[in-house]
Amino acid sequence: MDDLISIRDLKREDVELILNTADEMEIALRSGKINTEMRGRVLANLFFEPSTRTRFSFETAMLKLGGSVIGFDDPKITSIEKGETLSDTIKTVEKYCDLIVIRHPKEGAPRLAASVSSKPVINAGDGSNQHPTQALLDLYAIKKLKGKIKNLNIALLGDLRHARVMKSLIYCLAMFDANLILISPMGLEIEKEMVQEVKEKFNNEIFQTNDIYAGLRMADVLYVCRLQKERFSDPYEAKKLENAYKVTPDLLKQAKDDLIILHSLPRLGELDRRIDDTKHAKYFDQIQFGVPVRMAIIHQMMR
Amino acid sequence: MDDLISIRDLKREDVELILNTADEMEIALRSGKINTEMRGRVLANLFFEPSTRTRFSFETAMLKLGGSVIGFDDPKITSIEKGETLSDTIKTVEKYCDLIVIRHPKEGAPRLAASVSSKPVINAGDGSNQHPTQALLDLYAIKKLKGKIKNLNIALLGDLRHARVMKSLIYCLAMFDANLILISPMGLEIEKEMVQEVKEKFNNEIFQTNDIYAGLRMADVLYVCRLQKERFSDPYEAKKLENAYKVTPDLLKQAKDDLIILHSLPRLGELDRRIDDTKHAKYFDQIQFGVPVRMAIIHQMMR
Amino acid sequence: MDDLISIRDLKREDVELILNTADEMEIALRSGKINTEMRGRVLANLFFEPSTRTRFSFETAMLKLGGSVIGFDDPKITSIEKGETLSDTIKTVEKYCDLIVIRHPKEGAPRLAASVSSKPVINAGDGSNQHPTQALLDLYAIKKLKGKIKNLNIALLGDLRHARVMKSLIYCLAMFDANLILISPMGLEIEKEMVQEVKEKFNNEIFQTNDIYAGLRMADVLYVCRLQKERFSDPYEAKKLENAYKVTPDLLKQAKDDLIILHSLPRLGELDRRIDDTKHAKYFDQIQFGVPVRMAIIHQMMR
Numbered sequence: 001m002d003d004l005i006s007i008r009d010l011k012r013e014d015v016e017l018i019l020n021t022a023d024e025m026e027i028a029l030r031s032g033k034i035n036t037e038m039r040g041r042v043l044a045n046l047f048f049e050p051s052t053r054t055r056f057s058f059e060t061a062m063l064k065l066g067g068s069v070i071g072f073d074d075p076k077i078t079s080i081e082k083g084e085t086l087s088d089t090i091k092t093v094e095k096y097c098d099l100i101v102i103r104h105p106k107e108g109a110p111r112l113a114a115s116v117s118s119k120p121v122i123n124a125g126d127g128s129n130q131h132p133t134q135a136l137l138d139l140y141a142i143k144k145l146k147g148k149i150k151n152l153n154i155a156l157l158g159d160l161r162h163a164r165v166m167k168s169l170i171y172c173l174a175m176f177d178a179n180l181i182l183i184s185p186m187g188l189e190i191e192k193e194m195v196q197e198v199k200e201k202f203n204n205e206i207f208q209t210n211d212i213y214a215g216l217r218m219a220d221v222l223y224v225c226r227l228q229k230e231r232f233s234d235p236y237e238a239k240k241l242e243n244a245y246k247v248t249p250d251l252l253k254q255a256k257d258d259l260i261i262l263h264s265l266p267r268l269g270e271l272d273r274r275i276d277d278t279k280h281a282k283y284f285d286q287i288q289f290g291v292p293v294r295m296a297i298i299h300q301m302m303r
Numbered sequence: 304m305d306d307l308i309s310i311r312d313l314k315r316e317d318v319e320l321i322l323n324t325a326d327e328m329e330i331a332l333r334s335g336k337i338n339t340e341m342r343g344r345v346l347a348n349l350f351f352e353p354s355t356r357t358r359f360s361f362e363t364a365m366l367k368l369g370g371s372v373i374g375f376d377d378p379k380i381t382s383i384e385k386g387e388t389l390s391d392t393i394k395t396v397e398k399y400c401d402l403i404v405i406r407h408p409k410e411g412a413p414r415l416a417a418s419v420s421s422k423p424v425i426n427a428g429d430g431s432n433q434h435p436t437q438a439l440l441d442l443y444a445i446k447k448l449k450g451k452i453k454n455l456n457i458a459l460l461g462d463l464r465h466a467r468v469m470k471s472l473i474y475c476l477a478m479f480d481a482n483l484i485l486i487s488p489m490g491l492e493i494e495k496e497m498v499q500e501v502k503e504k505f506n507n508e509i510f511q512t513n514d515i516y517a518g519l520r521m522a523d524v525l526y527v528c529r530l531q532k533e534r535f536s537d538p539y540e541a542k543k544l545e546n547a548y549k550v551t552p553d554l555l556k557q558a559k560d561d562l563i564i565l566h567s568l569p570r571l572g573e574l575d576r577r578i579d580d581t582k583h584a585k586y587f588d589q590i591q592f593g594v595p596v597r598m599a600i601i602h603q604m605m606r
Numbered sequence: 607m608d609d610l611i612s613i614r615d616l617k618r619e620d621v622e623l624i625l626n627t628a629d630e631m632e633i634a635l636r637s638g639k640i641n642t643e644m645r646g647r648v649l650a651n652l653f654f655e656p657s658t659r660t661r662f663s664f665e666t667a668m669l670k671l672g673g674s675v676i677g678f679d680d681p682k683i684t685s686i687e688k689g690e691t692l693s694d695t696i697k698t699v700e701k702y703c704d705l706i707v708i709r710h711p712k713e714g715a716p717r718l719a720a721s722v723s724s725k726p727v728i729n730a731g732d733g734s735n736q737h738p739t740q741a742l743l744d745l746y747a748i749k750k751l752k753g754k755i756k757n758l759n760i761a762l763l764g765d766l767r768h769a770r771v772m773k774s775l776i777y778c779l780a781m782f783d784a785n786l787i788l789i790s791p792m793g794l795e796i797e798k799e800m801v802q803e804v805k806e807k808f809n810n811e812i813f814q815t816n817d818i819y820a821g822l823r824m825a826d827v828l829y830v831c832r833l834q835k836e837r838f839s840d841p842y843e844a845k846k847l848e849n850a851y852k853v854t855p856d857l858l859k860q861a862k863d864d865l866i867i868l869h870s871l872p873r874l875g876e877l878d879r880r881i882d883d884t885k886h887a888k889y890f891d892q893i894q895f896g897v898p899v900r901m902a903i904i905h906q907m908m909r
Contacts, residue, residue, distance in 0.1 A: 032343075034342055034343040035343070039640055040638075040640040040641070040670065040672075042666050042669055042670070044662070052375070052392070052395065052396070053395055053399075056347070056373050056396065056399045056400075057398075057399055059373045059399075060345050060373060060399040060400065063345055063371040063373070064343065064345070066343075068669040070662050070665045070666060070669070072658070072679070073375070074377075074680075083872070083874050084871075084872035084873075084874075088871065088872060088873065089658070091890045091893075092658065092659055092871060092890070092893050093658070093662065095663075095890075095893040095894040095896065095897070096659075096662045096663055096665075096666040096896070096897060097662075097666065265387075265391065265395060266386070266387035266391060267387075267391065268386055268387075284394045284395070284398075287394075287395050287398040288398040290398065290399070291398070291399060335646075337645055337646040338646070355678070355695070355698065355699070356698055356702075359650070359676050359699065359702045359703075360701075360702055362676045362702075363648050363676060363702040363703065366648055366674040366676070367646065367648070369646075376678070377680070568690075568694065568698060569689070569690035569694060570690075570694065571689050571690075587697045587698070587701075590697075590698050590701040591701040593701065593702070594701070594702060
């Protein structure tokens with residue numbers, strides 16, 4: 001593993017290695033053991049787009065490995081403002097660090113970065129394309145919370161067309177033989193090519209629907225993603241759709257008793273706050289897997 | 304001490320413990336001894352409002368204890384921009400750190416943060432409410448510079464209604480039996496309820512006046528705070544008041560010979576720059592106590 | 607060396623000591639040896655003006671020495687916004703750190719900072735005045751890439767009037783007996799006083815021209831700096847000049863076979879991208895000397 005740009009770059013063994021390493025990292029973290037394997041190493045966190053959780057969890061992962069972090073979270077205060085190309089920025093920053101993490105609004109930017117950098121590059125989200133480390137942490141979360149991935153009915157709900165994490169996640173889940181239920185409003189379905197690719201490659205079941213009730217009924221896991229309202233020209237239309245696909249206590253009466261609900265957060269109106277107090281709500285537990293999984297990824301890439 | 308939200312949460316023994324620990328920290332710092340007690344631990348500095356000195360001094364305190372720091376100093380570049388609630392932000396960030404420091408423009412925000420976080424929370428200033436760590440460092444500064452707190456005549460000068468540090472400080476000083484002189488322009492007096500509470504609780508003298516000459520004459524310590532001009536609708540009115548309550552060399556002719564002057568900084572027009580060169584000026588010495596006092600606070604909260 | 611404000615503050619022995627120390631740092635970095643000499647020490651990076659490379663390379667230099675970094679890269683989020691003077695900011699920040707690095711849009715600001723700070727201060731660029739650490743790294747780069755400085759024909763090309771690094775660099779190169787060729791568009795020549803000072807002090811050859819062909823022909827090193835278009839009232843005029851002085855593959859046919867090209871980056875139109883693939887292009891190699899040279903500077907100032 002030289003770079004981690006798309007989940008497609010990983011073989012099943014690679015993913016298993018990361019999940020197992022994450023397990024060891026989590027145990028060590030909990031025991032309070034101090035890890036210093038990255039002492040003297042510097043990670044560059046290049047966030048060309050705002051982020052709290054992804055940025056913080058990479059930062060904490062590197063710090064908990066004994067390393068250090070440089071970076072920016074607002075490209076306005078860098079030379080990019082002066083008109084520098086991404087390629088020049090990367091060829092510069094790589095001289096100051098041992099590992100690059102990049103989030104960028106343009107699809108393909110991390111791939112370009114990896115092609116000009118001699119240091120390992122990790123994609124922390126590019127436009128509506130990929131977000132492989134989030135998918136790995138979600139996979140890990142499901143495995144820890146449900147004990148397995150295989151044969152689970154996993155429903156992905158929301159704007160599947162634009163949510164980058166979903167594209168990485170569908171691929172991952174199919175690779176580990178989950179049954180996929182894709183629930184989205186009309187017009188926001190995931191691209192057909194993506195579904196086709198996954199079906200052909202892993203030969204597993206994918207059930208697609210616009211009906212939230214039909215989709216939810218048999219799910220073991222419900223993964224909710226937010227409607228990207230900024231993509232709607234009519235805010236009233238966005239609000240109407242959000243309400244129609246909102247997860248409410250009422251809706252959950254239809255659900256399996258041991259359903260767990262995940263969300264990549266931040267959440268807005270798509271998830272009723274009354275759900276927080278139910279046994280189904282696992283989205284805040286999910287977050288805590290971000291650090292051990294990213295520690296495992298850094299560990300694997302820097303060995 | 305699980306959290307440090309208001310100075311009211313502390314008993315006299317708690318405060319004494321912090322001051323004594325700060326003393327030890329200061330001695331160790333000066334000797335160049337390297338402290339590593341926070342190795343592997345991460346502090347999250349969440350500044351929802353601009354700050355240089357408080358943010359830097361928490362950061363340096365954690366670093367000098369061998370720990371690391373993540374955080375933001377501009378909420379615009381976080382998910383808060385996307386409309387996330389404070390409660391969700393805290394439930395997320397606490398997964399990435401061992402300790403949270405929060406500054407927020409809304410009164411009560413740190414208390415809310417503490418109520419949803421399983422990690423310790425320190426209030427680094429909320430609106431015009433409380434700023435307990437600044438009060439502790441001021442208390443420490445007075446003790447170091449004057450040798451004691453008890454029976455000192457301590458004058459607090461300026462816009463006492465809006466300066467959050469004053470509310471924490473009055474409480475602290477009264478707890479250690481100082482005599483308080485509160486000098487403020489008409490209409491900017493501290494709330495009556497606050498004075499009443501302190502009088503009843505600690506049974507000590509509080510002298511209130513609008514006359515800067517009357518207040519200053521008997522003071523051993525003069526603590527100046529800036530006029531918050533942004534709260535005036537008429538800038539001319541603000542300037543006039545600032546001039547009337549300005550500390551000048553002329554005014555100091557009325558003062559005790561060993562008067563010391565403190566200020567939480569930044570200062571604007573309320574403190575004549577010619578005072579910097581007098582023996583009374585101690586506001587730049589005061590700053591240096593920020594790091595050892597905050598090291599002591601972190602140490603006590605993380606044991 | 608208490609502070610490093612202008613290259614004029616350094617004697618030849620000081621510069622040699624830095625270059626030799628940088629050599630040792632580079633060897634140690636490459637061997638993966640972990641340096642901890644700055645453990646427990648804090649560097650404050652005060653960037654009152656945007657920067658990627660200078661800020662990152664100081665940060666990484668301090669981290670690779672085992673130290674920590676605090677700072678800001680956007681003065682809007684500090685007390686400076688509230689109207690604090692630079693002098694007050696420095697007298698405050700120096701209490702939180704062991705070493706200050708400052709970049710400021712106003713000429714002379716770092717000198718002022720040094721005069722009020724009891725901690726060492728390094729100038730990381732002030733207006734169009736000085737940028738001594740960049741000059742030192744360029745000097746080091748030339749020495750490493752060409753094996754020597756003495757008697758090399760070194761051409762500096764571009765807007766020499768406003769490029770601060772050029773003022774520091776000319777002085778450095780003359781000190782080490784290089785022959786200088788100054789090529790700039792009419793009206794953007796370096797100030798006469800600067801040329802006069804260097805000639806008198808070091809008694810070396812300086813050839814000035816507006817003709818890029820005449821200047822380039824005999825050069826061993828070509829150092830290109832960008833046209834500061836923001837200084838032109840007419841963007842068309844700026845573009846015309848940029849084109850007239852652009853370094854192109856065609857132009858390089860006139861050059862010595864072993865010419866090397868340097869650039870302080872970021873670059874815009876002044877350097878044809880087709881040059882990147884030629885053996886002359888050394889500007890991305892140049893960057894990697896930033897960390898060891900700044901490690902050497904910090905090491906020398908903190909001993």
